[in-house]
Amino acid sequence: MNPPTVKFVSECFIKPKYSSEESKKPVYLAPWDLMMLSVHYIQKGLLFPKPPGFDENSLKDLLQKLKESLSLTLVHFFPLAGRLATLQQDEPPLYTVYIDCVHSPGARFIQASLDLSVSDILSPTDVPLLVQSFFDHDRAINHDGHTSSLLTIQVTELIDGVFIGCSINHVVTDGTSFWHFFNAWSEVFKAKVENNLTISRPPIHKHWFPEGHGPILNLPFTHQDQFTSRHDAPLMRERVFHFSSESLAKLKGKANSESNSTKISTLQALSAHIWRCVTRARGFLPDEKTNCRLAINNRTRLNPPLPNDYFGNCIQTVKATTTAGELLGNSLGWAAWQLQQVVINHTDKKVLDWVDSWIQTRFIYQLGQFFDTSSIMMGSSPRFDMYGNEFGLGKALAIRSGYANKFDGKVSLYPGIEGGTSMDLEICLQPHFMKALESDLEFMDTVCF
Incomplete structure (x- = not known):
């Protein structure tokens, strides 16, 4: 008998509920952002127990509220709904990567299911390899954000629990900004106020550049193969x-x-x-x-x-x-x-x-x-x-x-x-x-x- 695997039920893309003038402009990246182009996305998530009485209608209601609150949260964190883009020209020589928030379908939202219980995830001595299936962008590098979402939320229903996995392009955020977004999303969800655009900690999108440089940083490349590589970890x-x-x-x-x-x-x-x-x-x-x-x-x-x-x-x-x-x-x-x-x-x-x-x-x-x-x-x-x-x-x-x-x-x-x-x-x-x-x-x- 084959072991249970994560089954993908549906997917859609979520855009910011409203667009601002700021979100219509290119987001130029700082040095600490650009140097992350060839490493992996950040993948972190939370495992929740199902409340008593949680049924199919409860799941539908949860998914709808997650999507609505995500759309509102992305008004503030609009770069996460974008895609990477490269501006390249021969004369004068220019190669720079930036975030395009206009020509993008938005953040990806996946619904999935797994016929296992919370204890099947937490009881084993080692973290089960199956946990890797709770996240999008498996083995993707950040440069893949040119064609893949910069943010994916995957909601995986277990027999007695729900896992909310968040995968964010590491060019866009570090750990501090990753959890800033996650905290803001939770805040908007809990507010239960439709069209509420107020959050306690609005993100600051003005990127830092060293004096005399920016906002466009020219990279010394002509093709992505010159600075990207794939790396598979050994058995661990x-x-x-x-x-x-x-x-x-x-x-x-x-x-x-x-x-x-x-x-x-x-x-x-x-x-x-x-x-x-x-x-x-x-x-x-x-x-x-x-x-x-x-x-x-x-x-x-x-x-x-x-x-x-x-x-x-x-x-x-x-x-x-x-x-x-x-x-x-x-x-x-x-x-x-x-x-x-x-x-x-x-x-x-x-x-x-x-x-x-x-x-x-x-x-x-x-x-x-x-x-x-x-x-x-x-x-x-x-x-x-x-x-x-x-x-x-x-x-x-x-x-x-x-x-x-x-x-x-x-x-x-x-x-x-x-x-x-x-x-x-x-x-x-x-x-x-x-x-x-x-x-x-x-x-x-x-x-x-």
């Missing part, structure tokens, strides 16, 4: 580990005590802990180099800072580097201090110097560059409001993600469902490394079940 296990507020407080206290400091944050202590444990699980030789990369928001690093509601990409990574012998031969506090220093030293000058170097080369990230079995990469953030999103179904039971942007050593951080400072870590490792991590007493003693 993906597992979600839960860390309670108490467990994290102990890690933070230990890291600060061992480094004779009060400055190490919970996130830095946890990242250092994961770095050490995964490095030990990988069985590196003492002289092998290892990195811990952290995704970092540049909005607050710039001077003057950009508002948190700046809509687009404003991120890069910082990293600490050492050898496996030094990392494991020193304490948790030592490792956390290395991370604390790279975060503190990521100043306005560092950001501007990095952007200036990009202006000289205008390179495009290739996902294969991030596949580095000597490193870990900490992405997403427990600070994002994920569990505050409700669509008439109550509070979500879990956060899950798709195939996109995963590789051996990728760690995504989510808030814990019980709140406080608790966190869930989605860790991707090759099977033999995951098995070793699960046998690591120092690691498993900090995990809650």
Whole structure:
């Protein structure tokens, strides 16, 4: 008997309920947007339980309200209803990618079903591969946004639950903007006011450009094949580990005590802990180099800072580097201090110097560059409001993600469902490394079940 698969029931495209003058103009992309052209979409979603008495009519009503509230939300987040376009000419030479919000059918909305229960998704030790089918744009790169939607909402009905998956082109948003949109959509849905165009945090669409550049940035290419590539991750296990507020407080206290400091944050202590444990699980030789990369928001690093509601990409990574012998031969506090220093030293000058170097080369990230079995990469953030999103179904039971942007050593951080400072870590490792991590007493003693 074949295992159940996701069945696609219907699809349509959703446009903004009203168009503004701003939405009729090209949206020119900033450096942090353009460098994302060859990586994957962002795929995150929420698993909800069905309320008592939820039936076929309830589903129809839910789908209609989701579509109506999405149409209203897109009035504010109009770039998500567009398509990518390339402006190219020979004389003078010009090659630039922008968002065209006029010649587009809108955002994609998919209805699907799966003959499995919530427990079939949450009970297995590893995240089932089937979860990848809860999202559109599987294995797509952002450049595909020329012909594919920049945003797709997929609503998958389970026997006793509903999964709302959101896939957004990473050229258009980073994690901060992704959850800004998701939060606004939930806000509009809960308002239950037809044609309500008021939201608490309107996005800021004026893109940031380095002084003397923009709004059109000319890329040094003549064809997409010169800067796009496809990358398939190796076979991996993906597992979600839960860390309670108490467990994290102990890690933070230990890291600060061992480094004779009060400055190490919970996130830095946890990242250092994961770095050490995964490095030990990988069985590196003492002289092998290892990195811990952290995704970092540049909005607050710039001077003057950009508002948190700046809509687009404003991120890069910082990293600490050492050898496996030094990392494991020193304490948790030592490792956390290395991370604390790279975060503190990521100043306005560092950001501007990095952007200036990009202006000289205008390179495009290739996902294969991030596949580095000597490193870990900490992405997403427990600070994002994920569990505050409700669509008439109550509070979500879990956060899950798709195939996109995963590789051996990728760690995504989510808030814990019980709140406080608790966190869930989605860790991707090759099977033999995951098995070793699960046998690591120092690691498993900090995990809650």
